[in-house]
Amino acid sequence: MNNPHQPQHAPLRNNFDAILMEAPGIALTDEVNETKTCPYCKEEIRFEAIKCRHCQSMLRTSQNPGASDGMAIFLAVILGVVGLWYKGQWAAGFAWIGGSILLFIVTGGIGLIFVPFIWIGIIIHAAAAKDRN
Secondary structure, eight states, X not given: OOOTTSOOOOOOSSHHXXXXXXXXXXXXXXXXXXXXXXXXTOOEEETTOSBOTTTXXXXXXXXXXXXXXXXXXXXXXXXXXXXXXXXXXXXXXHHHHHHHHHHHHHTTTGGGXXXXXXXXXXXXXXXXXXXXX
């Protein structure tokens, strides 16, 4: 006679299923090869994929979280354009340096009064920049 308070289980597929059913946090699934769609080429790839085998694009996963905005802001506050470089914005970082040097040269040194505004601009740029790594 079945006890209504006892959970009902599906038939076991093999001897290991009984062991796995006792292990907390392990779910049994029939589908071993789950897939997802590559966001770049739209081809089907394995769910665990870090790199698409079709277009060779790197996929953002929990193992590959990318650059954090908080770290980029921290680096920009302390080291200026390094916050941009942290996010892979190499050209933007060098453009800020070049623009600052150009401002200093054109104004004959008076452009130094704009350094705090330039620094704030770099911080805002680092916070808003997309990760290119």
